[in-house]
Amino acid sequence: xxxxxxxxxxxxxxxxxxxxxxxxxxxxxxxxxxxxxxxxxxxxxxxxxxxxxxxxxxxxxxxxxxxxxxxxxxxxxxxxxxxxxxxxxxxxxxxxxxxxxxxxxxxxxxxxxxxxxxxxxxxxxxxxxxxxxxxxxxxxxxxxxxxxxxxxxxxxxxxxxxxxxxxxxxxxxxxxxxxxxxxxxxxxxxxxxxxxxxxxxxxxxxxxxxxxxxxxxxxxxxxxxxxxxxxxxxxxxxxxxxxxxxxxxxxxxxxxxxxxxxxxxxxxxxxxxxxxxxxxxxxxxxxxxxxxxxxxxxxxxxxxxxxxxxxxxxxxxxxxxxxxxxxxxxxxxxxxxxxxxxxxxxxxxxxxxxxxxxxxxxxxxxxxxxxxxxxxxxxxxxxxxxxxxx
Amino acid sequence: xxxxxxxxxxxxxxxxxxxxxxxxxxxxxxxxxxxxxxxxxxxxxxxxxxxxxxxxxxxxxxxxxxxxxxxxxxxxxxxxxxxxxxxxxxxxxxxxxxxxxxxxxxxxxxxxxxxxxxxxxxxxxxxxxxxxxxxxxxxxxxxxxxxxxxxxxxxxxxxxxxxxxxxxxxxxxxxxxxxxxxxxxxxxxxxxxxxxxxxxxxxxxxxxxxxxxxxxxxxxxxxxxxxxxxxxxxxxxxxxxxxxxxxxxxxxxxxxxxxxxxxxxxxxxxxxxxxxxxxxxxxxxxxxxxxxxxxxxxxxxxxxxx
Numbered sequence: 001x002x003x004x005x006x007x008x009x010x011x012x013x014x015x016x017x018x019x020x021x022x023x024x025x026x027x028x029x030x031x032x033x034x035x036x037x038x039x040x041x042x043x044x045x046x047x048x049x050x051x052x053x054x055x056x057x058x059x060x061x062x063x064x065x066x067x068x069x070x071x072x073x074x075x076x077x078x079x080x081x082x083x084x085x086x087x088x089x090x091x092x093x094x095x096x097x098x099x100x101x102x103x104x105x106x107x108x109x110x111x112x113x114x115x116x117x118x119x120x121x122x123x124x125x126x127x128x129x130x131x132x133x134x135x136x137x138x139x140x141x142x143x144x145x146x147x148x149x150x151x152x153x154x155x156x157x158x159x160x161x162x163x164x165x166x167x168x169x170x171x172x173x174x175x176x177x178x179x180x181x182x183x184x185x186x187x188x189x190x191x192x193x194x195x196x197x198x199x200x201x202x203x204x205x206x207x208x209x210x211x212x213x214x215x216x217x218x219x220x221x222x223x224x225x226x227x228x229x230x231x232x233x234x235x236x237x238x239x240x241x242x243x244x245x246x247x248x249x250x251x252x253x254x255x256x257x258x259x260x261x262x263x264x265x266x267x268x269x270x271x272x273x274x275x276x277x278x279x280x281x282x283x284x285x286x287x288x289x290x291x292x293x294x295x296x297x298x299x300x301x302x303x304x305x306x307x308x309x310x311x312x313x314x315x316x317x318x319x320x321x322x323x324x325x326x327x328x329x330x331x332x333x334x335x336x337x338x339x340x341x342x343x344x345x346x347x348x349x350x351x352x353x354x355x356x357x358x359x360x361x362x363x364x365x366x367x368x369x370x371x372x373x374x375x376x377x378x379x380x381x382x383x384x385x386x387x388x389x390x
Numbered sequence: 391x392x393x394x395x396x397x398x399x400x401x402x403x404x405x406x407x408x409x410x411x412x413x414x415x416x417x418x419x420x421x422x423x424x425x426x427x428x429x430x431x432x433x434x435x436x437x438x439x440x441x442x443x444x445x446x447x448x449x450x451x452x453x454x455x456x457x458x459x460x461x462x463x464x465x466x467x468x469x470x471x472x473x474x475x476x477x478x479x480x481x482x483x484x485x486x487x488x489x490x491x492x493x494x495x496x497x498x499x500x501x502x503x504x505x506x507x508x509x510x511x512x513x514x515x516x517x518x519x520x521x522x523x524x525x526x527x528x529x530x531x532x533x534x535x536x537x538x539x540x541x542x543x544x545x546x547x548x549x550x551x552x553x554x555x556x557x558x559x560x561x562x563x564x565x566x567x568x569x570x571x572x573x574x575x576x577x578x579x580x581x582x583x584x585x586x587x588x589x590x591x592x593x594x595x596x597x598x599x600x601x602x603x604x605x606x607x608x609x610x611x612x613x614x615x616x617x618x619x620x621x622x623x624x625x626x627x628x629x630x631x632x633x634x635x636x637x638x639x640x641x642x643x644x645x646x647x648x649x650x651x652x653x654x655x656x657x658x659x660x661x662x663x664x665x666x667x668x669x670x671x672x673x674x675x676x677x678x679x680x681x682x683x684x685x686x687x688x689x690x691x692x693x694x695x696x
Contacts, residue, residue, distance in 0.1 A: 004474075085479055141671035142680070146426065146479070147617045148670065151663040154610050158663075162656035281487055288480060321498040323605070326491020330430075333484035334466075337476040 004345040014343040019289050019296075022336035023303070029331055039318055047317055048310030048328075058309075060195035064267055065308050067200045068093070068259035070301035072283035074207045075255030077292040081215070083228035084248040088134060088149025089256040090280025091156035092127040096257025097264040098160055099126030101271040104186040104264070105168065105179060115186050119265050120258060127257015128250050130156060135249040139242055145249075157276055164271050178272040188266040200262035205298075207255070212294040224248070256280060278326070282308075285333045304329065397641055398525040402533050405630075405637025407595045409536045411615035412622070412629045413543060414587025418464075419619055420547060421580035422560035422687040426482025427467050429612030430489020431585055432592035435459040437497040439593025440603040444503050452597040453532075453590055460589020461582050463489065468581035472574050475691040486612070494605040505601040530598050532590075536630070539587075543626040556580060560685035563692040573692055588612070610663060617666050621673050623683035632669075639665045 027045065034041040052062050072089050079086040100123035107115045133152060137143040161177070170180040188198040214221040227234040227244045234241060259279065264271055286304050290297030311325030411428055418425055425431075439456035443449060467485050470476045512518075516527040547553040556576060558566045563573045595611070596603055614636060622628035643658040674680055 087483065137667065137671050142674040142677050143667070143671045144617075144620065144674065147613060147620075148667055150613050151610070151617075151667050154663045155660050158656040158660045162654050165656070166654055284483065285487070321495050323491055323494035323498070326487065327495050328491075330484055330488025330491050333480070334470070334488060337481050337484060338470055338474055340476065341474040 003348050004341065005348045007344060007346050011343050011346075014339075015291060018339040018342060019291070019300070019336055021342075022289070022332060022339045025335040025339070026328060026332045029335075030328060033327070037320070039320065043318065044314065047313045048306060051313055052306045052309040057195065060197050061309060062302060062305050063201055064196045064198075066301040066305035067198075067204050068263055068279045069283050069286050069304050070204045070297060071200070071207060071259040071262070072252075072256045072280060073286035073290065073297045073301060074204070074211050074294065075252030076283055076287040077211065077290075077294070077297065078215075078224065079248040079252045080287060081225045081228050081292055082244045082248045083231075084245055085146045086131065086134065086149050086249060086252050087146050087284065088131075088151075088153045088280070089252060089283055090276055090278065091149065091153035092130045092253040092256035093260040093263075093280045094153075094156040094160055094276050095130040096123035096127035096260030097271065097275045098156075098163065098260075099123060099129075099257070100261030101168075101179060101182075101264045104182040107183040107186040109183065111183065111185050113185060116188060116265075119186060119188075120261050123257045123259075123261020124254045125257065127253040127255070127260065129253070130257070131249040131253020132246075135246050138249075139245060153276075153280070160271065160275060161273055164273055168271065170270075179270050181270045182265060186265055187269065188262055196267055198262065198266045200259075200266060203258070203262070208294040208298060215294070256283075282329055285329055288333060289336055307332075395522075395525040397645055399529065400644075401634060401638045401641045402525075402529060403599060403637070404640045405634035406530075406533045406536045407591050407599055407611060408615050408618060408636055409630050409633035410532075410539070410591035410594060411588045411612060412618035412633055413536070413539055413626060414460075414584040414591070415616055416584075416619050416622070416624060416626060416629055417543070417556075417587070418577075418581045418584035419624060419688055420560045420685055421556050421577045422563060422685055422690065422692070423468070423471060423577055423581050424478050424482065424689045425464065425467060425485070425581060425584060426479055426616065427463065427485025427489065428482075428588050428616055429608055429610070430486035430493075431460045431463045431588040432595070432608045432612045433489045433493040433606070434463060435589035435592030436596035436607060437493045437500070437603055438589070440497075440503075440505075440596040441500060442593075443505055443597050444500065447506070449508075449597055453593050456593020456597075457586040457589040460592065461586040464581050464585020464588070465578070467585070468578045471691070472577050472581070475693065478689050478691075490606060497603050497605065500603045501605070503603065505597070508598065508601065530594075532594050532598065536633075540626045540630045547626065557685070560687055563687055567692070567694055573694065577692070588615075591615070614662060614666050617670050620680070621669055623673070623680070624685065625683075636662060636665065 027049075030044065030048070031041040034044040052058050072093060076086060076089055100119045103115070103119050103122040130152060131149075134145050134149045137148050138145045164179060165177045168179045170176070170178060173180065188200060191197045191199065191201065215225065223234070223237075223239040224244050224247060226237065226239055227241045231241065234244075260275070263279075264275060268275065282304050283301075286297055286300045289303070290300035307325050307328045310328075311322045314320040314324050315322040411432060415425060415428055435456035438459035439452040442455035443452035446452075463485060467481055470481050471478045511528060511530055513527040519527070545553075547557060555566065555571055559571065559573050559576045559580075563577075566576075567573045591611075592608065595608065600607065615633075618629055618632045618636070621632045639662050643661050646653065646658055647655055
């Protein structure tokens, strides 16, 4: 009989190996799925894991999709580390896109290049505004942030539909529900000719560095996370949980809104009903698979971007629905959560229940300490040097 | 007047979808497990029910297929959160994301399908009473099933031994464990039952309420059902009332659209979501009130033998 036995402390190896194993399991399930559909699994894997990286152009497209995923995930990591469950990044992304789009529509032939920073700031403001609604309701009314932020996703989408079907509709657009294409001056500058990669990539990578410093090298970043790990300790130390809530939601809302601005003034170039592409939800998976660690999320954002591109290619080359992307995304998070068990537990073949070495080991083991209010530390990848062992 | 009777009937119909799902979630929350996967379970069940009806022509088989789909997904979720102690929020979210993706993927061939015209239901004699008849006695049987389910759950949770054990597992799993109750199995049974009811709600939506299948057709009802358990402070009868209230908000939206009120349709579509936020804020305002009513171990993992 296979049994789980608590490890004396969380396994470092497994905190990195678990996402790798989860990916392997997802691939195996993917192969079975292709076989069940009567498609060639080798071809399927090629489309998902080789095509997106085989040429310079493909790598560029991979980066284009990884950028918003990474930006949103950076903000979400701050939330999840502080035990704030912002599930509505998709809505914050849409609001950022709307406000940024509004600014971009003001540009005409005579507008200067200053419009670009204005668009980006508008996106940040839009995302922050939307997230602050969730923060306000949680702070003042104790309303559950999971439900509020999610409901606001639907509201944000309807707001976008209202604008593109109504007041902002392009009069010369043959009645299609979309705004006019933004002036070229309002386009986010690209990094090089012939590729759609924009300065958004640099912003996202700068964000990785800033977040790393904030989380692991500043007192504010430490205070921000203690509430998520040990609420009682945070209260004792006088760290404000209200402040942590507002910081977490404003940062993640701002990041999501910025991603929205980069998306509409970048690859899309106008507001359409298809702005919400699920990046806000996919970024949640990016955050968990990347261990809520800034550097880890770079890798997981690229992986998730592969799933997106693979899904599009599967549609055009194998005649499979694009929604295959969502299937793999969900599977990856499922398998990851299951594999993360190995961080705190070891598998043992045992005839009989494993008796702990001494009474109370399970209670005192840091890896399995009863996690009453705190976010499961197993989901977090921390820098060892940033925090002594408690 | 006639139109109001029809509006009332439609409200009961729309409320039934929410009531079935919310009652299911209530059962697994009473046992101490939060399942954020309702939206995903309902989507997969909606598709399973629709496909079953397309191929067999039997509504009953559609409901069975939907409930089975919900139960299977809930069992996978339950195994992860109860035996592997994964984080309940993250796992439920994974289920919702997976369910949305999988149903869109598997259902692509059924998007254009139409179900045959449904027979109209009416209880003899009672259905012919003016005004009251159309409003109350010409509903699909599932509407009455939802009401019966509330009565059953009130009896089960508060008047039966098994229900007492279920609640004790949600309030204090350690005490239940020390009395010799198989806490994890009871929790799994509650989660699977909750999933089956969410599945029933999903299949009712696709087979009776809208009769069609489109990607993402559950449109947040799973999340609203989740909020309903909180609104109702975990009481079955209040869940039903809350569900009808929200069914009413949904119907109000169509009623306003039909009555020529000069509001863009998108703002009317927002109504149920905004109403959810508003009610959630009002009910949650008093933390003590929530804390008194909430199952004490809700969302907390249970480690036997510690």
